[in-house]
Amino acid sequence: AQSVTQPDIHITVSEGASLELRCNYSYGATPYLFWYVQSPGQGLQLLLKYFSGDTLVQGIKGFEAEFKRSQSSFNLRKPSVHWSDAAEYFCAVATSNFGNEKLTFGTGTRLTIIP
Amino acid sequence: DTAVSQTPKYLVTQMGNDKSIKCEQNLGHDTMYWYKQDSKKFLKIMFSYNNKELIINETVPNRFSPKSPDKAHLNLHINSLELGDSAVYFCASSRGGQETQYFGPGTRLLVL
Numbered sequence: 001a002q003s004v005t006q007p008d009i010h011i012t013v014s015e016g017a018s019l020e021l022r023c024n025y026s027y028g029a030t031p032y033l034f035w036y037v038q039s040p041g042q043g044l045q046l047l048l049k050y051f052s053g054d055t056l057v058q059g060i061k062g063f064e065a066e067f068k069r070s071q072s073s074f075n076l077r078k079p080s081v082h083w084s085d086a087a088e089y090f091c092a093v094a095t096s097n098f099g100n101e102k103l104t105f106g107t108g109t110r111l112t113i114i115p
Numbered sequence: 116d117t118a119v120s121q122t123p124k125y126l127v128t129q130m131g132n133d134k135s136i137k138c139e140q141n142l143g144h145d146t147m148y149w150y151k152q153d154s155k156k157f158l159k160i161m162f163s164y165n166n167k168e169l170i171i172n173e174t175v176p177n178r179f180s181p182k183s184p185d186k187a188h189l190n191l192h193i194n195s196l197e198l199g200d201s202a203v204y205f206c207a208s209s210r211g212g213q214e215t216q217y218f219g220p221g222t223r224l225l226v227l
Contacts, residue, residue, distance in 0.1 A: 032213040038156075043205060043220040051213075088156055094213035101213055102148070102171055105158040 006106035023091030032094035138206030147189035
């Protein structure tokens with residue numbers, strides 16, 4: 001069965017520092033991968049997605065992610081974080097099983113930004 | 116012009132009551148979903164519908180009954196609410212397959 005692991009429950013970084021959030025997936029077929037962000041009390045907003053092609057994908061708000069098939073990873077990066085980036089980040093894999101498509105989410109990484 | 120909307124945003128109710136949450140999407144998508152986010156922020160799919168037909172039912176108690184009157188709407192009715200039903204419920208929609216899912220703002224349900 002498919003699964004997504006986000007090994008870091010909580011990360012704290014200083015404003016202006018670089019950021020990397022880890023995501024590992026387990027899925028037998030070609031994965032469709034997503035990063036979503038959830039600000040406090042809000043819904044989920046899509047940051048970026050990988051379907052095929054270039055393994056480095058650019059998203060909104062200056063985020064990027066790199067798909068590494070050999071490592072089953074899809075890590076999210078940002079070169080310089082802003083205080084407004086404080087939120088919960090979810091990695092997800094879209095799986096398809098005879099039409100039963102669904103998103104399987106990781107447990108999320110809470111990002112705290114310190115001045 | 117909200118893409119995926121849910122009502123109500125907050126719902127506080129007593130155990131044993133019956134309540135409904137409504138979801139509407141104006142994206143022209145064929146597939147809609149309900150997800151539950153628990154107190155630890157874990158998100159798990161509950162149901163998906165494609166063109167008003169139930170596709171996924173992830174071992175959700177039968178107290179939960181989704182209804183899709185048309186492909187732009189997917190409502191969630193919950194009977195005999197229990198304390199453990201307290202959570203945030205998210206509606207989402209997509210073009211189907213493994214395409215991007217767009218989420219509503221969530222409905223925060225608190226059962227007392």
